[in-house]
Amino acid sequence: MSNKALLNKKFDKVLVANRGEIAMRIIRACNELGIQTVGVFSDVDRNAPHVRYANEAYHIGKPPALESYLNIEKLIEVAKRSGAEAVHPGYGFLAERAEFAHACYEAGLVFVGPSPRAIEVMGDKLAARKTVQEAGVPIVPGSEPGLNDDELIDAAKKIGYPLLVKASAGGGGKGMRPVAEQDNLADALSGARREAESAFGDGTIYLEKIIPECRHIEIQILADTHGNTIYLGERECSLQRRHQKVIEEAPSFVVDPEMRERMGQVAVAAARSVNYVNAGTIEFLVDKDKKFYFLEMNTRVQVEHPITELVTGLDIVQEQLRIARGRKLRYKQEDVEIRGWAIECRINAEDPYNDFLPSTGTITTIRLPTGPGVRVDTGVYPGYEVTAHYDPLISKLICYGETRGEAILRMRRALEEYRIMGVKTNIPFHQHMMDSHRFLSYQFDTKFVEDRFSMSEREAVDSLEAAILATLVAHRKDQQASQIVAPGERDTSNWKWLSRWERLQR
Amino acid sequence: MSNKALLNKKFDKVLVANRGEIAMRIIRACNELGIQTVGVFSDVDRNAPHVRYANEAYHIGKPPALESYLNIEKLIEVAKRSGAEAVHPGYGFLAERAEFAHACYEAGLVFVGPSPRAIEVMGDKLAARKTVQEAGVPIVPGSEPGLNDDELIDAAKKIGYPLLVKASAGGGGKGMRPVAEQDNLADALSGARREAESAFGDGTIYLEKIIPECRHIEIQILADTHGNTIYLGERECSLQRRHQKVIEEAPSFVVDPEMRERMGQVAVAAARSVNYVNAGTIEFLVDKDKKFYFLEMNTRVQVEHPITELVTGLDIVQEQLRIARGRKLRYKQEDVEIRGWAIECRINAEDPYNDFLPSTGTITTIRLPTGPGVRVDTGVYPGYEVTAHYDPLISKLICYGETRGEAILRMRRALEEYRIMGVKTNIPFHQHMMDSHRFLSYQFDTKFVEDRFSMSEREAVDSLEAAILATLVAHRKDQQASQIVAPGERDTSNWKWLSRWERLQR
């Protein structure tokens, strides 16, 4: 597909080809720009906020994503039927599928994102490494493309151990194997190849040096269709579990203005190397000596984009839509300025006390934290059933502070205010982290959560109170059952014991 | 009372001598600073959020404010009983009562605010005019203190008509009389004096020139106990009804950087003239030629403080607590920078289609708008009864945008998302205003809402949809009553007609 396969023109109706919090995020941005929205839903999402808040909504199939949110033909059909002129893919699902961007182009729909070719190149890790390297971007030391196992074993000698066997296609840690010494390499190669083959239908693998005690820091960029590309500073994303980010912050405490400028310029060069258009993110690994290496580029809006919005004052999703409409960027690099500190906690339906096992069930109660410096992006609702069909993200809790310390203290406050019942969430994990000395003192890398973080540090402070409250409620239930309480004698909607001051007023 | 009557020392527990959204605001700020909070409540506020979120809560009396939130002895007693070391008065109630600040001082409690003397001087309009004028602050042309009616009639000749007869004490428009020509002056004087006498027990009145087509613009200042005073820019507060602000924005489109600096310096001078400490606001009238005149100083946190927080990035209530703890300001004037635009809409329980009559009743449902750039400060809850005892403020809806236009568009989105049932609210008024060309094009002054704004501009867009929805619900009720729906045949928790796509799946 040629790089020409990119439409940009004014449009007034957008199909939001996604669900959950990001669908809501996009609908709100469209609403604020006076753009009509078309939502889509699978059987289980009929009552989801993104269906209720969109101007129009269409059913597209059964809960499994393959039969709904990944069904390209169906989505294009809905776009045409509803008269949508553009498509915003959000993140996940079809966001990084070149064929979807291409199908939109073929159907005369503006794809709110980069060209199919840019998606394709950056989606193939080996091609991406080659392309950005030619543009002068430092990459993690590793093997050349197209080597067979024997050649890879030779290459490993030059790269040195420990190293990582990686699949060129896909992501999410699939087809990845760490190798400590040469003896284990051969097995790792065949294993990884098999896994990649089955997961992505592409067994191409390569080697990457493992950088010890490294951080994951990424740069947000914006590129318009007029050749302007700017960077919006960095995000510190080292806190991960199984290659899933759990907490992100902006700015990063290891990045000073000079380093920010260098990383930013490298990120812009990487984007230019594929004539990148729209919002994108370049992920880097940063070693102990603050040397940084290109890891990969995400060719779509990032889950953690809000922290950049809070410190720069920009609205990234609105910018995506403006760029797709063919507008020039309103900001020059020198207009972009970082103020304050922002932290995002991903609130997932999982049990932090039990290996973070996903927790399915129906959400019965939600109370969101509000007030100064607190933003919640969410797509769930009371009555929402957490199923295995979709990712376990319940919401993104984002806090702003004048300093990192104040952002952390505000996050503690917001986590404490947050009420979700019906499923277990990782809120206690976030509370532990906000209290953790290593987190407060920046002493973490990409391995911290998995290897060196434990939930047991913090004892259950309110266990006695919990016992009392459960007992009071149980007692009430007994009373009502055994009719000790004469009906009507008490307002059942607000049953209670009379407290001292009330009795005084009798 | 001497200016020495001001304690400042470290404290770890604060009594929040208020209710509603501002009590919540203060509790959150304390929580974020690791300060314990003590809430107080009247009979009707037992279930209010500020009671549930405070670390401790004490009942202080009956619903009428005089028997609870205005009961100084009771509040001091609770402070001592709970071991609170400081008191935050919020706004309204006792916030600008010098005797309360003094009582706290006498009880060895830190009063989070200025000295009793500063409150006293600024609370007396004539004294305030005199004091700031001596400090070189321009004031609205008017009469000297201590004139009798005949002298006032003479003074009126020099001042010129139209003019305003004002009471020196109190506020809220009481004892205020506009006079167009000399013939009506005598009656106005006696009338105003009577009203002031009965309202404030002080019949002192004076004259002020009426400035035609003027705007109300105020400057937020912060002053620490070490002699540092800075200004945080201005707020445009011209949109008022009966001397009550309804919509505020920051910055003001009539204030350029040069004018901001001049107003700021004048505001700082006014504050210094009473050795002001803590957060305060200097209100100015600004005429067509952008000349500004001191109107009065509010010696407490302002309802509309959040818009300044959003454009400066500072947390004003946290600063209040730091200052009261005796800390030096962390910011110099040159560190304060205005970024973007913020608008606040005051959501009141009142009927915009019926002379804004207060609407009493019980709130049944609340859904707050969320997402990027939206902040809601609220103190009400489902089950909350709006009574005549307290002001009708339900919440403050605050939106941030990169530009004024974007802040307005976001406010429209947020107003549309906001759901409150049980009482009528002025949300439709705000929606009208956000659509009004005069508002969009800055063409308004302090008289705009009362004299030239009408609700009828905008037609009820969804009336047909409303008819359909009411009919669907009524029909359901009929069906259930007449048992047409066999029990169990449908999930009553989510009753519906099967739609096409569902039938297809059978």
Place this chain on the structure above:
Amino acid sequence: MKYISTVGNEEHIIEIDKEGQITVDDQIFAIDFQHLTDGGLLSLLIDNRSLEAIVEERDDHWEVLIHGELYAVDVKDERAYRLAKARGLSTEVTGEASISSPMPGLIVAVRVKEGQEIQKGDQVVILESMKMENELRSPRDGTVTHVYVSPGQSVEKNQILATIGDNR
């Protein structure tokens, strides 16, 4: 089932017979109507247009909240509607109209005298409540038949303050 539903001065004839379908003023729409378990929220897809609303029953009408606006809707089935018409209970004001206090408060001023002729919208009473003075105005042209309150008097919610009758 056929209903006549009134909003302001619009009347709509709404028929609900088939599943997933509704007829409004003889026009057919496909609908998917959902009650959420979440505090009275409703979601309606009507020909794929999406609407979220809250509907609550009041004494004599339905209150509907859509996009921030509150609508008062009167819903009658055919029979009830005919009866109402027959009884001449149409919407415009006739007979004596009474002005009652929308909330507890203090009477600050009474602007009319008994026997006085007034216009719709004229001030009748000034009521102070919630720290604000509120003007209560006449809902119709007519003559003041009774004034039940005087300045300084405090009143309860829904207490009748004055009545307006036809001009003689």
Place this chain on the structure above:
Amino acid sequence: MKYISTVGNEEHIIEIDKEGQITVDDQIFAIDFQHLTDGGLLSLLIDNRSLEAIVEERDDHWEVLIHGELYAVDVKDERAYRLAKARGLSTEVTGEASISSPMPGLIVAVRVKEGQEIQKGDQVVILESMKMENELRSPRDGTVTHVYVSPGQSVEKNQILATIGDNR
């Protein structure tokens, strides 16, 4: 009324007799306990300390949410508690423990064989669900008595995957 309430391995004796008062482990507290009309929120003032919480009943215990933490509380009145003790249904695991699937998913790997001795916390099965691989671990030391699943097999929620018995 006297209750024995258990959280984790803490036991508390709680007596509720008088209005506005509660006795916890022989200590008396003044309480003011309110159910809000608002979706299951509770407000407790205990000696003026303020707590907001949500309490929901589960099959065999109460779930209590306070300050972000979820507590599982077992509440028994004196009689029920004695009976339970008598029946030896105490809290620590004895007899056969079964490992069941917390959610629908695909078995990626089985880490144990029947008859194998394992420690509490050892991996038993890897289950893929929600795009993630999840390790299911043994709740106790013991011997694997049965393995009911094999890699590649998809399982339902609560389906039993393996059982662990006492060591021989």
